[in-house]
Amino acid sequence: MAHPNIYDQGLEAGPANFEQLSPLRFIERTAVTFPDAPAVVHGDLRRNWGETYARCRRLGSALTRRGIRRGDTVAVLAANIPETFESHFGVPMAGAVLNAINTRLDAASVAFILNHGEAKLLIVDPEFSQTAQDALALLGRPIEVIDILDPAIPAPRLGRESYEEMLAQGDPAFDWQMPQNEWDAISLNYTSGTTGDPKGVVYHHRGATLNAMGNIISWQMPQHARYLWTLPMFHCNGWCFPWAVAAVAGVNICLRAVRAEPIFRLFRDEKVTHFCGAPIVLNMLANAPDEIKGFDHPIKVMTAGAPPPATVIAAVEAMGIDVTHTYGLTETYGPSVVCAWKDEWDDRPEEDRARLKSRQGVRNAALGGLMVADPATLEPVPADGASMGEIFMRGNVVMKGYLKNSGATKKSFRGGWFASGDLGVMHADGYIELKDRSKDIIISGGENISSVEVEDVLYRHPAVMEAAVVARPSAEWGETPCAFVALKPGREAGPEELIAFCRQNMAHYKAPKTVIFGELPKTSTGKIQKFMLREQARELG
Template sequence: MLTSPSPYLSGLDKTAANHVPLTPLTFLDRAASVWPERPAVVHGPVRRSWVETAGRCRRLGSALARRGVGRGQTVAFLAANTPELFEAHFGVPMMGAVLNAINTRLDPEAIAFILAHGEARILFVDREFGATARRALAILGRPIPVIGIDDPSFEGGELIGDTDYEAFLAEGDAAETLAGPTDEWEPIALNYTSGTTGNPKGVVYHHRGAYLNAVSNALSWELAERPVYLWTLPMFHCNGWCFPWTLAVVAGTSVCLRTVRVETVLDLVRSEGVTHFCGAPIVLNMINNAPAQLREGITGKVKAMVAGAAPPAAVIAGMEAMGWEVTHVYGLTECYGPTVVNVWHDRWNGLDLGQKAAIKARQGVRGPMLEAVMVADPATRLPVPKNGETIGEIFMRGNNLFSGYLKNPTATAEAFEGGWFHTGDLAVWHEDGYVEIKDRSKDIIISGGENISSIEIEDVLYRHPDVMEAAVVARPDEKWGETPCAFVVLKEGATVTEAEIIAFCESQLAGFKVPKSVVFGPLPRTQTGKVQKFVLRATAREL
């Protein structure tokens, strides 16, 4: 017990010399000063160095300030994965404003809601989305300055706005001093959840969390300097999992990509020497099933970071067979993207490909910058046994969690109840501490009192040689309460019957887990590519 004040509690204070707010904006300054000539952005014929990119970002921040955008105010972008949106991740917060990168797949009504709820002061619009933006602005019902982005790589669309992006940049001065954040808790970005019902919630990111998660990406993926990163992941999704800022940390190159098509992806991997990309399992599945001739000439190892629904082991195995290395991560909009990482151990190197893939399908352990993750009883928040069987909810705690939901204190309090962030994802905890998701709480199937993981069944379906995609939901049943219903997309040219799919599942699953019905056809998806299981559940109820 201390009997007198500790000498460390007085005289040792925070000063301008020893305490600077953490912000990822410092990564841009370092990249531009240390590696000024290294390529920062590639987009077709456009190739810009880090010093050129930094200058454009400063002009963007300066122009926004001269247009009257103030600290803490929202700047919205409705744009594809192009250099303009990459620059916005630095230029907007550089003058203290908040970047709101809007999901380009939303309808005008949803975009209007986001513009109103986030109180956007100015909107930048790529010509591809001009018509949608014009309708959204009509619904919004209040005037807002609009800047058009005229990307030469896209023909058509509708260029709207008071001026275009390049002319707007010309209004700014790269030499102008921009203050940046005075407090690392200040907001840097606003992202909206892709909820399936009701209005989306505005997730507020702070500079501290963006800084930490950007560094966490580099550490957890062992990113060497000068990686070549392909933008298969939308920059509007969790700010591209913070990778615009991560690429500044390591002075890497961003290869922009407007539309994810397998031919374009593989061509850029080959021509630009792509070393890394991120995305949902559907991107891996697309590459996995691409014709062999599209992969010709690709000799270097490519690393893929994948999140979303748990990637089926069969998909991971297919990528590994190509010599591509898959890292599975887990996160939500509320935690800046990936915060849980499937860290690989040397002791697994001797396993066969199938065993390796099964381990890689787990979500993993906490990343370098997350303070804690646990699987616990959602009611008591007591950790479940690490036996790989007992299901609980995933909880997180750390500095790379969001500030809260904009203008929604009730939802914020619920999310942080008990001093942990409640993810709503159900998982088991393995003996080695690795987390493995079994389902969203709303997606678990309860049949005859038994909990059935839809993900487990989907993993089996993906092993079928003729199955391209699969999703499983609960279907009401008079006897069992619920039974699994499978929705399947077959590979091109395949002809498989419902009975054959069910028989395949019977050979690999316990009887009560086998789907009792199979529906063939395309899967409905959200704007971020996630399967809309609520739509499938509605379809299953009508069968």
């Protein structure tokens, strides 16, 4: 006779012991607990959490009164300003899906996204009203437009109402509801589209909640952290930090443009404790004029994107900024892998510490699985720090899928894993290290050359500000490394000098055969656009 176990006791989930996960609970709790604590700083504007929560509820209420329903898309084309932050809560409070659009896109791309995502309403920052106007002309269908007004930025009004006029019609006590299902979409983010039309990546409430909490754990974010918005809120929903900052009752310090002078000024004036940015932002700060640097309190930065050169990490930490290196993709809610620091590494030489920090790391608390494997067999590669494979992830912080693109979704989900398209190695201690995008590996004379490895050596040269390496076609070798380099102001170096420097610091066959000087093309999030450089290299023949 079988003995009953715990699952035979009739213990079921119900309203008293189960609720769908959503980051909307974060702002509700913070507004009730810390209503008078500062929430938003934007120039002279100051708002506390009570005021901010009321504005978000007004937004949700106003959208609902306009007929926005569960699953409808609301698009926002705006900089890192309070209205963009509020939309991360007000839009899902209406049951809708937030589509924060890349502000650097051209009108045709914006029109494509509005149509593909079937946006019912567009909120526009005056800084981008011309792009929005041109996109609307291409749209081919009517859409309601709401204008954010800023006296400092004169621009024509595109809609019948302003953002503040819309909020005035909303209820500050709006009884918003939690999602019917935590699997409901909370946001829609578009990839860069460098190889065709951008793909719409769908996030759900559960993933947004868990990755926001994962950020807090990875960074050990304290209550009332003061967060500077250098990372665009349109990029993976600001890596889920609008929700994370709300969870810790932090301060959102807004910033329209990422430039060294205002960043250092806000460091000092607003006592910034945390900020995020691509390695290119760290490089900008490290090479800023000495007269604008200087702050007297600890600051932490989370960086991700292209693997940061160890020299850049060392330079930023020498200024007093502690670097946490993370890794992820739009498809994984931004940072889902973190280079978790170990106390025993503290006594290592500076160069060793920077090298360790430049690795991508281990799963954050929200990611279920991480491996480096053969893309054909899904067999993990040896954890020897040398055997290269593709990086795979799985768990709650992997996207629902690509909107209206089942083929691309099926291709990226293989054997119960998400295929990143990135190549890397697994070290013996379980930390992964990114080596390249699969399309960026250079195959020269049958040998694989990591462009990241060559770039890391170039960054060590004292005259080099930025470097990117791609493949150049070669009749003899198939491909050879071609380096595109931007020099530091006032510094000089010729192609022969840089090639010789690389040959002195790595295997000779890996050194670039070509060096081209000039400004490097970048995306709005500071990533170097290698696809443009590859085109230039192909044109060289």
